[in-house]
Amino acid sequence: MKVFLGIDWGGTYIKAGIVNSNGKILKRIVYSSSSLRESRAFISEIKKIKDTFKNYHIKAVGIGAPGIINVERGSIYYLPNVPGWENFPLKTTLTKELKLPVFIDNDANIFALAEVRKGAGRGMTRAIFLTLGTGLGGAVIFDGKIIEGATSASELGHVVIDVNGQKCGCGGYGCIETFTGSNRLLEKYRKLKKMVKAPSEVKEIFDRAKAGEKEAIIVWQEFSKYLGKFLAGMVNIFNPQIIILGGGVSGAFSLFKPLLLRVLKAQAMWPQLTGLKLVKAKLNDAGIIGAALLAKEKLYPHA
Numbered sequence: 001m002k003v004f005l006g007i008d009w010g011g012t013y014i015k016a017g018i019v020n021s022n023g024k025i026l027k028r029i030v031y032s033s034s035s036l037r038e039s040r041a042f043i044s045e046i047k048k049i050k051d052t053f054k055n056y057h058i059k060a061v062g063i064g065a066p067g068i069i070n071v072e073r074g075s076i077y078y079l080p081n082v083p084g085w086e087n088f089p090l091k092t093t094l095t096k097e098l099k100l101p102v103f104i105d106n107d108a109n110i111f112a113l114a115e116v117r118k119g120a121g122r123g124m125t126r127a128i129f130l131t132l133g134t135g136l137g138g139a140v141i142f143d144g145k146i147i148e149g150a151t152s153a154s155e156l157g158h159v160v161i162d163v164n165g166q167k168c169g170c171g172g173y174g175c176i177e178t179f180t181g182s183n184r185l186l187e188k189y190r191k192l193k194k195m196v197k198a199p200s201e202v203k204e205i206f207d208r209a210k211a212g213e214k215e216a217i218i219v220w221q222e223f224s225k226y227l228g229k230f231l232a233g234m235v236n237i238f239n240p241q242i243i244i245l246g247g248g249v250s251g252a253f254s255l256f257k258p259l260l261l262r263v264l265k266a267q268a269m270w271p272q273l274t275g276l277k278l279v280k281a282k283l284n285d286a287g288i289i290g291a292a293l294l295a296k297e298k299l300y301p302h303a
């Protein structure tokens, strides 16, 4: 049986799993990654993970990395939250250490691949995927494939939606991420409520909005308007069959979906809206499954 090692590399954890060619996880482990911020420690941990699964005949390894990747070379430009990885040749290093083919992509692309192959977008060939968290990760599936470019395409979070907007983590101003990122939502809520300290989690604003609190409702209304306008642009460009929303902030999906859809439908060109679905991501282990499927599809592109 052909199996693949999928690695979901997050800021605080590493999840790894043995996945068969149908995308089913056969074995899974989770490590804390806080001690693996340094590249040598990370590489030796990945070697250990491979040894843990030595009873399986692994064909290739896929990794979803939390940063800006040169997909062609399999190197890391930089990781926004982890210093010291600039221009690190991860694919070359790991291929040598593991003696296996290794494929790397950014985490949003990996999540999107898993969702269109095995999750909420199963069977779809054109999909927009967003990870709504601290930032806004994005991916586009077109003609059944991830649009990955040579370096790092599909940075949807850095589309400008306000020319007079605030500074963004990317160095630009007014990106959609500055309107949908969880920290920005918390800060907006804090200001509206004139609080000294913002709540620690977006879920709190979700719960308060559900309970009818005015300020919390305003936060979600503005979020929906900006995201809806942005998505309308994406719909006009890519004509997706489905939009899939994942990440922590998508926990409030039921709350913001009605207004988001209204704004999206009012703004997008109507022929593009035919049959369009807007759904929440479905898979719990999209990072592991997507990374393994990436390895499979890169190794056997004509299968």
Ligand SMILES: [Zn+2]
Pocket (backbone or CB within 6 Å): 157, 158, 159, 168, 169, 170, 171, 172, 173, 175, 177
């Ligand atoms: Zn930006």
